[in-house]
Amino acid sequence: MTSKASRVLAAFAAACAVGVLTTGCGAAATTAPAPDVPAPRTAELTAADVDTWLDGLVPAALERSGIPGAAVAVVHDGQVLTARGYGWADTGSDGGEPRPVDPDRTLFRVGSISKVFVATAVMQLVEQGRIDLDADVERYLDFPLPRAFAQPVTMRHLLTHTAGFEERIKGLIALDGPGPDLRETVAVDPPEQVFAPGTVPAYSNYGYALAGYVVERVSGVPFDAYVEQNVIRRAGMTSSTFAQPLPAELADRLARGYASSSSPPEPFEVVGTAPAGALSATATDMARFMLAQLGELGPEHDLLSPDTRATMWRPGLDAAALGTLAAGPRMALGLFDESRGGLRILGHGGDTNYFHSHLQLFPDERTGVFVTLNGTGTTAVETLTLRRSLLEGFADRYFPSTAPEPPTAPTAAGHAAMAEGSYESARAPFSTFLRTLGLLGQTTVAARPDGTVLISPAPGDLDPAVYREVEPWVWQEVGGERRIAMRPDGDRVGAIGFESAFTLLRAQPDRDARIVLPVLIGSAAVLLLALLAWPIGAIVRRRYRVPPPPPVNRLARTPTRVAVAAAVFALAGWAAVVVTIAGLQDVPVALLRALQAAQWVALLGLVPAAALLVGTIRHRAGALRVIGSVCVLLALAGTAWFAQAYGLLAPDVSY
Numbered sequence: 001m002t003s004k005a006s007r008v009l010a011a012f013a014a015a016c017a018v019g020v021l022t023t024g025c026g027a028a029a030t031t032a033p034a035p036d037v038p039a040p041r042t043a044e045l046t047a048a049d050v051d052t053w054l055d056g057l058v059p060a061a062l063e064r065s066g067i068p069g070a071a072v073a074v075v076h077d078g079q080v081l082t083a084r085g086y087g088w089a090d091t092g093s094d095g096g097e098p099r100p101v102d103p104d105r106t107l108f109r110v111g112s113i114s115k116v117f118v119a120t121a122v123m124q125l126v127e128q129g130r131i132d133l134d135a136d137v138e139r140y141l142d143f144p145l146p147r148a149f150a151q152p153v154t155m156r157h158l159l160t161h162t163a164g165f166e167e168r169i170k171g172l173i174a175l176d177g178p179g180p181d182l183r184e185t186v187a188v189d190p191p192e193q194v195f196a197p198g199t200v201p202a203y204s205n206y207g208y209a210l211a212g213y214v215v216e217r218v219s220g221v222p223f224d225a226y227v228e229q230n231v232i233r234r235a236g237m238t239s240s241t242f243a244q245p246l247p248a249e250l251a252d253r254l255a256r257g258y259a260s261s262s263s264p265p266e267p268f269e270v271v272g273t274a275p276a277g278a279l280s281a282t283a284t285d286m287a288r289f290m291l292a293q294l295g296e297l298g299p300e301h302d303l304l305s306p307d308t309r310a311t312m313w314r315p316g317l318d319a320a321a322l323g324t325l326a327a328g329p330r331m332a333l334g335l336f337d338e339s340r341g342g343l344r345i346l347g348h349g350g351d352t353n354y355f356h357s358h359l360q361l362f363p364d365e366r367t368g369v370f371v372t373l374n375g376t377g378t379t380a381v382e383t384l385t386l387r388r389s390l391l392e393g394f395a396d397r398y399f400p401s402t403a404p405e406p407p408t409a410p411t412a413a414g415h416a417a418m419a420e421g422s423y424e425s426a427r428a429p430f431s432t433f434l435r436t437l438g439l440l441g442q443t444t445v446a447a448r449p450d451g452t453v454l455i456s457p458a459p460g461d462l463d464p465a466v467y468r469e470v471e472p473w474v475w476q477e478v479g480g481e482r483r484i485a486m487r488p489d490g491d492r493v494g495a496i497g498f499e500s501a502f503t504l505l506r507a508q509p510d511r512d513a514r515i516v517l518p519v520l521i522g523s524a525a526v527l528l529l530a531l532l533a534w535p536i537g538a539i540v541r542r543r544y545r546v547p548p549p550p551p552v553n554r555l556a557r558t559p560t561r562v563a564v565a566a567a568v569f570a571l572a573g574w575a576a577v578v579v580t581i582a583g584l585q586d587v588p589v590a591l592l593r594a595l596q597a598a599q600w601v602a603l604l605g606l607v608p609a610a611a612l613l614v615g616t617i618r619h620r621a622g623a624l625r626v627i628g629s630v631c632v633l634l635a636l637a638g639t640a641w642f643a644q645a646y647g648l649l650a651p652d653v654s655y
Contacts, residue, residue: 042396042400046081051084054084054390055084057393058072058086058390061386061389062086062261065378066375067260067373067376067386068088068091068256068258068260069085069087069374070086070101070371070372071084071101071108071283072369072371073283073284073370074369074370074394075287075291075296075368076367078291078297078366080288080291083103083283083284083287084283085283087100087101088100088101088261089256094265103283104239104283106254106282107239107240107246107280108255108280108281108373109352109354109355110280110286110350110355110357110359110372111277111350111355112348112349113357113358113359114242115208115275115276115277115348116334116348117232118215118227118276118334119334119335120312121230121231122333122334123312123333123334125215126155126308127304135154136152136153136154137152137158137214138152140217142217146190146191146193147193149164149195149196151197153197154197155214156198156333157207159331160332161201162195162197162202162321162331164193164195165192165193165202165204165207166192166194166429166431167427167429169434169584169655170654171273171586172584173269173272173352174272175267176267177270179243179244179245179274179278180271180272182274185209186213189654191206192431199322200505201322201325201331201497201500202503205276206276208273208275209273211275212276213275215227215275223242224274228242231289232285234301234303235285235289235291235292235297235301235303237281237285238285239253239284239285240280240281240282241281242275243278244270246280253282254280255355256374257352257353257375258376259375259376260378266354269353271352277352283372286359290359291368293309296366312333315332316331322487322497323487325485325487325495325497326485327473327474328474329483329499330500331501336348338360340481341396341401341481342401343364343399346360346363347360347361354375355372356372356376356383357373358371358372358387358391362395367398371386373387401481407470408469409472412451413447418492419453419492421444421493421506421507422443423444423496423507424443424505426504426505432652432653434655435647436574437578437582438507439511439513439516442507442514443496444514451468453467459496459498459499459504466479467484473485473488474486482498484496484497484498510645519638520642523636523638523639524568524635526631526632527567527571527632527635527636530564530628531568556609556611559607560609563604563605564632564635567599567636570598574595577592577595592653593653596648599643599648599649602639609632610633612632612633613629613630616629
């Protein structure tokens with residue numbers, strides 16, 4: 001899921017950083033073995049201490065960030081240690097009665113934390129022998145999957161975000177309306193497979209919707225009904241549902257979603273890939289789920305056997321599939337590795353446009369934390385900052401690190417040099433016109449003299465950070481806990497893995513923003529100046545009675561001007577379309593076809609533009625006119641190359 005237009009752009013184009021927020025990514029993660037004994041605490045993990053700590057942190061953070069409300073639940077040693085509500089479920093800004101957050105009654109949309117429920121449902125059927133994690137999932141489907149590689153797509157690939165599907169945005173979130181049809185969501189116009197299965201972690205809502213459909217097919221009942229009976233009720237969750245819209249008995253208990261605390265409430269968000277992000281739940285229900293996940297509720301409430309639970313918590317893929325990326329944080333089956341300072345942590349974040357949540361399990365400490373918010377705040381990073389402060393603060397307060405600082409690897413300088421360059425997110429559209437998103441927010445890696453690398457922006461963040469190599473191909477943030485892994489491709493680094501389910505891929509020259517954007521911006525500037533210069537020149541000549549220049553190939557002049565106008569119109573239109581779609585709003589197909597028509601006019605305009613240049617030279621019309629004709633021809637060629645390279649002329653306008 002995503003958070004607003006800026007988050008979507010960052011998430012889909014760069015690294016799913018803010019929306020990772022986006023979009024159900026995870027908190028900053030490091031990889032480290034679990035300690036043999038619990039780490040000493042700086043504070044005692046008691047209800048009284050947690051309440052005091054939360055009461056001192058959360059209200060002030062909500063006030064500062066402009067987020068209306070929050071709920072937090074903590075479980076420990078088989079008990080709900082605390083469940084707290086802060087701020088407002090409904091601010092009353094639309095004239096209604098303000099309603100405070102009640103952790104027992106107020107439902108929040110938890111976004112991609114829903115994927116943990118999907119994975120749990122899958123693992124139940126694995127435990128029963130009805131799903132094979134390593135079988136071709138097509139055996140469970142009633143439609144053919146798009147395949148671009150010989151390897152089959154397995155359930156293990158779906159649960160670890162390595163099935164190889166590109167990102168799709170259309171229909172991800174709608175405001176109000178009926179819930180989606182799951183089969184139609186996964187079977188009609190599915191995304192292309194752009195990576196070999198098991199090789200490139202690329203967070204995928206489609207993959208989890210597909211896993212949910214397999215649950216439906218294998219169990220013989222609708223996905224929502226299966227999860228309701230076998231996960232939600234079994235865990236003792238009495239106020240939670242995947243239904244969209246909510247049933248009447250729960251609808252009036254749902255928190256309203258807000259851009260910020262000073263904004264009006266937003267409509268109900270319908271998640272198109274429903275299993276991947278449709279759950280609504282209270283904080284106390286999520287506490288019950290964490291206890292059930294940890295196996296702390298007793299046999300009648302256990303969701304999985306201990307052996308199956310251990311399988312779900314282990315990394316899903318090894319170095320045979322991922323290469324050296326396997327040395328960094330890796331996805332378990334439905335959970336991110338968010339380990340910190342030698343402490344094993346498994347978690348999952350979740351975001352819609354207006355709700356932002358995170359869940360973390362500390363299996364060896366029999367502890368879990370859940371936080372949820374019903375607003376985005378005054379800037380796009382407010383919820384990320386608050387969640388990180390709370391989750392990292394909790395871990396540092398109650399389970400502080402005892403792991404020694406690792407030394408710098410002797411291979412650091414050589415590997416840093418291999419890593420230099422530009423990278424784009426693997427979680428992006430590659431086969432549609434939205435591949436243009438890959439130009440936004442690309443990541444650059446620069447080697448430093450001391451063998452460290454400066455990564456701008458840091459993976460999963462908006463600010464740059466310095467990393468040092470602590471073991472071959474594994475890099476840790478200097479002054480921080482985040483870890484990334486690199487995978488070489490010949491004499492250069494080809495991929496950088498981070499936060500378990502995300503990868504940065506080295507940008508090829510035709511996708512490198514440092515090359516493409518100057519060409520695109522320069523071409524657009526020339527065409528716009530030419531478009532303005534022609535009428536302005538005519539006005540100036542009339543006003544000051546300047547004789548017109550000698551005629552040069554009049555037959556080519558008018559089509560060239562039409563082509564220039566069409567190119568400017570198309571570029572402006574595509575920019576508006578991308579921004580609109582990034583805001584999770586659909587655009588009419590007729591508009592896309594109109595932009596394509598303009599793009600074709602601009603492309604065909606290369607012929608008269610070339611003829612005009614030849615005529616200008618042959619008639620010796622002057623250096624300025626020759627230079628102007630050359631610039632117009634090159635600018636039209638630049639926009640034509642961009643249109644072809646980025647799918648603006650493709651017959652398929654899916655996105």
